Amino acid sequence: DTAVSQTPKYLVTQMGNDKSIKCEQNLGHDTMYWYKQDSKKFLKIMFSYNNKELIINETVPNRFSPKSPDKAHLNLHINSLELGDSAVYFCASSPWTGSGEKLFFGSGTQLSVL
Amino acid sequence: EDQVTQSPEALRLQEGESSSLNCSYTVSGLRGLFWYRQDPGKGPEFLFTLYSAGEEKEKERLKATLTKKESFLHITAPKPEDSATYLCAVQAGGGSNYKLTFGKGTLLTVNP
Numbered sequence: 074d075t076a077v078s079q080t081p082k083y084l085v086t087q088m089g090n091d092k093s094i095k096c097e098q099n100l101g102h103d104t105m106y107w108y109k110q111d112s113k114k115f116l117k118i119m120f121s122y123n124n125k126e127l128i129i130n131e132t133v134p135n136r137f138s139p140k141s142p143d144k145a146h147l148n149l150h151i152n153s154l155e156l157g158d159s160a161v162y163f164c165a166s167s168p169w170t171g172s173g174e175k176l177f178f179g180s181g182t183q184l185s186v187l
Numbered sequence: 188e189d190q191v192t193q194s195p196e197a198l199r200l201q202e203g204e205s206s207s208l209n210c211s212y213t214v215s216g217l218r219g220l221f222w223y224r225q226d227p228g229k230g231p232e233f234l235f236t237l238y239s240a241g242e243e244k245e246k247e248r249l250k251a252t253l254t255k256k257e258s259f260l261h262i263t264a265p266k267p268e269d270s271a272t273y274l275c276a277v278q279a280g281g282g283s284n285y286k287l288t289f290g291k292g293t294l295l296t297v298n299p
Binding site: 113176 | 229230232233236274286291
């Protein structure tokens, strides 16, 4: 069983469209994250949820809206996509807030905005 | 602001040729320093956590060490399957911001 699974693996879309990425973890973790890895390979945190509560919200355009229906799921919805949104988006989970260690990452969603 | 700088950006080794990767950091109160491995098309995979200067961790051919300013990932007698990007990250102590700040990574290629 995949511990952290995200879909889709690839997402190609036009500027201005709205798209969503889904993430699910079956590890029983309390905390989930969205990270963005840009073309320069820097991995930067976007959001973190602990038991469905938003605890980290970095400087991310409000076109990006995370939603956590339960602690096993964290979805990312992006409105009005722009060229600069093209990147690989990783979902991750960890046992408890602030542990840092042993983040379990999904395999990523490569978003290409044309 | 927390900063992590990894060097070299890329390293090519022959199988069995030992070397080290460097991670320099500036952080206000280190809570932990982490090493991850990332294979192409996959998410990072946790390797080690180091908490204080002088601490060392080992796993197979990898050994991570920590000083007050930097961490090293030593690779002894590497094999082609060790080829990957190795990421270093720091977590600052205090406050409620538990985010990890990642470096750009070192792309390691081990030739047979």
